[in-house]
Amino acid sequence: MIIAIKNSTSKEQFENLIAWLETRNVSVHISKGEYQTVLGLIGDTRNIDVELLEGLDIVQKVTRITDPFKNVNRKFHPDDTIVSVGDALVGGGNFAIIAGPCSVESEEQIIAVAKSVKQSGATMLRGGAFKPRTSPYDFQGLRAEGIELLLEAKKETGLPIVTEIMDASHLHLFEEVDVIQVGARNMQNFELLKELGRTKKPILLKRGLANTLKELLMSAEYIIAGGNENIMLCERGIRTFETYTRNTLDLSAVPMLKELSHLPVVVDPSHASGISRLVKPMALAAAASGADGLMIEVHNDPVHALCDGAQSLTPEQFDDVARCVNKVLEAIK
Amino acid sequence: MIIAIKNSTSKEQFENLIAWLETRNVSVHISKGEYQTVLGLIGDTRNIDVELLEGLDIVQKVTRITDPFKNVNRKFHPDDTIVSVGDALVGGGNFAIIAGPCSVESEEQIIAVAKSVKQSGATMLRGGAFKPRTSPYDFQGLRAEGIELLLEAKKETGLPIVTEIMDASHLHLFEEVDVIQVGARNMQNFELLKELGRTKKPILLKRGLANTLKELLMSAEYIIAGGNENIMLCERGIRTFETYTRNTLDLSAVPMLKELSHLPVVVDPSHASGISRLVKPMALAAAASGADGLMIEVHNDPVHALCDGAQSLTPEQFDDVARCVNKVLEAIK
């Protein structure tokens, strides 16, 4: 860690700072310049609070050289992590296709979608039981009942299931769920992350709407620090000023995350744009960028079918996307 | 609600959409134009899902005319809500000054700060017991013990206390806490908001780092929908591209929120910039913009004192700020 100190700093303030830093078990290397003095901290700087230092009046700038994440860092774990979910593998050259409806609505619906996506090559079934909604007046999901229906679909098709958790107190309902999804709005729900770290369940951790890759990795670090290494990172679009698309899919996150971390990276092109006709080009682009998997919304219900709709694909459209994705994966091998 | 339909829409798709809309208990007014057809929905459109409609291939644009929030809306409740906390009132012309350290560290610390800020005119004491930290390796707060120490300081000074909750399962620890704070990262932790709606405790709801005012009001709507009307909104800085300050304080949020809602609006200038020397100008500006209160960090501990530091003020600096804030409040009366 590098700390630049203003030259207006008094001798006493300076000595106090050095003394305090030395209590944190780092050694301090001092170089004096014309306009500032630069301190180089050597040792384990993870327990030095950057925000505290940055706020000090005598400090001009603090730069952390070492990444603050450790167990998810590829530097300390060069090989790809491969997450195993039922028969499906994710990472290390294994590509996952997770498909299913936005919300679980009925047994008939979820089983029909599950059968159809399986046939098109999906390796896992997704479906929302607990739904985070901006408005308290919007449909909040079938909750516990939705999980039951997903388990029925799993029994019918053998597909492992992925569904979102919204509160640590619901964890007992997820015992038979194969992958627990943490949604974008809960990416920094640290108490939830700690609880998930204590399980051994595979976790699909979505990037928050305005969060950086470093923050995503720090949230994964919360889970891994608890002992659970089965983590898939998920890019699902970030908030930008663009309004034609609901969010902006950040595909440069894929190669960057894979460079920084050994964890597999899955892309959700459905939520990113909110527009079904963008799902195919973005799914192909995600595959071309090196992603380890895709998470795609597929529906079979009449409300969506109504107008060929929403951010979900029909089973026929999904089948076409899955086929083209495989061609791109073949091309970039 | 206004829905623009593309002219490429088939007669069957169009009729299906109208039929579906009519099942939602709204009446539909149709006007055909050269390049699109515009539907005007009349009736209670709150159970029409805008995102679903926007995603339909036949839909060009959806515009909600009515605000989606209702119980926090000033239109339906023109008078200012006045939140009462012990002897302190907030809103409707009553100005609150909430002061205290970032984290509760010891009995000695919290009592000394409480006494000192009370003398300078603070009306409530703040202090962090549960601390949301980006890194699992950073100090997570004294947790339950921190709340005990705050209650000690309350007993000594009579100041009502404000402290942050991070998970609904901790709620039993907050029984004697006067104001429960919801932090920026939990603004859309909807399960937590629902639980807080079931209490009668005053809630200080902080705006998320990249959230809009509409989203903040929708989160307040979650609390009020559960029956709890004691809500203070808090602007604490949003994420922008600026790097000299940690966040950007959005003071236009103050008059805008007060126009949209009857709830009081408190400003936190300490977290917004992360720099103690900006706290005074931003506190004065917040008062001049019409805020109902301020939340300011004050410390008395040697680590911060070390270099006149961080985003916290010393008791002497806080005393100066409080005096100047009162002058500005007098000037704009």
Place this chain on the structure above:
Amino acid sequence: MIIAIKNSTSKEQFENLIAWLETRNVSVHISKGEYQTVLGLIGDTRNIDVELLEGLDIVQKVTRITDPFKNVNRKFHPDDTIVSVGDALVGGGNFAIIAGPCSVESEEQIIAVAKSVKQSGATMLRGGAFKPRTSPYDFQGLRAEGIELLLEAKKETGLPIVTEIMDASHLHLFEEVDVIQVGARNMQNFELLKELGRTKKPILLKRGLANTLKELLMSAEYIIAGGNENIMLCERGIRTFETYTRNTLDLSAVPMLKELSHLPVVVDPSHASGISRLVKPMALAAAASGADGLMIEVHNDPVHALCDGAQSLTPEQFDDVARCVNKVLEAIK
């Protein structure tokens, strides 16, 4: 255009607004609701100033249904525009590969790079002569001399050349340039756009760092309104909160722009991330997303070669990228 009027509006204000709107040659359709009155404007609303209306105290919301761009709009011009540059075609199924150094530095350099990229399949040569730099103390490019050197390289290789203009007064220097590039920072330099509209030269218009697709298309509309239809749109990354990459490449812009407009869309993966090792995955992803071309930095100079560096590829790396891009183009056909 839809205008929602507050119900607090006086009869006189309301009638004044209607009278004023009618002077703008639109007819007004009025529907009164419980909380607001909605006006539907029928006719050519392009000369109604949305910002003026939005600012009126009696107006709650203004929604433009029709896109404000017209000549670049695919609705009025369904077929793909194909821009022809020397022997190269861009758009309508023709894929362009524009390659070359960030800055033109010497005759030797530019000719060597031109020869090498031509051999790898580049269809145009790029090179900066006028360089926009954040600091007045940074190298500003070889300017007029740089253009001379590009023309030398064109003579040697036959490759058409692309280079950036920074001020309308330099236009006489661009007479033999094949494609004039407008940089991100000049996307809304409207006086420059008007001048370029008066030429017949192909223009490569880069999206501004924080601009929306609508703003990009409105800037293209400035050029086309002057009579010049030879425009290529270029996505080159937008500013987000992410810091591991310099900018965030927005690939959903590709299918979205191609849906909204008939103009070809080129992607610049080099500037987007600022990191050479991300150029390949992002170039492949851009091709998979449906782009009409790529613009890639290639260097052969020792400063960059020094450490295999910067955002530029070596000729060997570029050759590999070009080959893989062709495989992806083949796969998605």
Place this chain on the structure above:
Amino acid sequence: MIIAIKNSTSKEQFENLIAWLETRNVSVHISKGEYQTVLGLIGDTRNIDVELLEGLDIVQKVTRITDPFKNVNRKFHPDDTIVSVGDALVGGGNFAIIAGPCSVESEEQIIAVAKSVKQSGATMLRGGAFKPRTSPYDFQGLRAEGIELLLEAKKETGLPIVTEIMDASHLHLFEEVDVIQVGARNMQNFELLKELGRTKKPILLKRGLANTLKELLMSAEYIIAGGNENIMLCERGIRTFETYTRNTLDLSAVPMLKELSHLPVVVDPSHASGISRLVKPMALAAAASGADGLMIEVHNDPVHALCDGAQSLTPEQFDDVARCVNKVLEAIK
């Protein structure tokens, strides 16, 4: 400047980098750590290109310790710059109130507004002659004729005039203009900035919609590097995700800019929100935050008066704002 080098760097690459750095006239101090090697550059690092270094594969991170701006930096020029415009002074305790219509529309209009704002205490008259508009079909201003009308109003009232330039080739029209405004969209029109640096005219430089304070100061550095020190910086709102206001006024920019630079800082609360009823609270907040002046839109024309509207104040509203601003200035003295 601090450069962190990856430990995977070969000896040859490392030595090449050191050799290249030494050709830039800086001396290099090397400290080897477990996971990276840190280089400290000592000397004038302004001609080291950070972006080039950041892009190198062997470089992990580059941190500039010294601010890249020099002549606008308060460190090298501790006293406040006071810009003198006719009888008006701006900065160093002198507060400017610049008022007038968004666009100059007629002689009658501009003279009437000029007289009225002068009476309320305005120290300069503003009015748009050249208007930057997103759409080529929107009114582009009276251009040269608008400047003539402003000069008439100046003759009538003695108020110095402020108006925007959009292209360096128009400079001859600005000879009698007192303050040349550079708009947000031209903040990084570097060729224009260079031209303005060659004049001695006071320049009002507006912050771009998505630009940082460092970029604003670098643009001011372009002007001052040419020899013109008469610069006022202007905060006018930045683009954020908020939609209730057109832009977000960043008032923390005021104390931050005044700490970083000796130049005066003016705030434009009219453009920031685009809503006239927010102008008063934001003007008071700007004054309380320590600004050196305000720039406020005032109209007297019937289209705006129509509904008491837009982002402009009526002369009566402006009179009230000016009076209250003076009270706040008195209170914070």
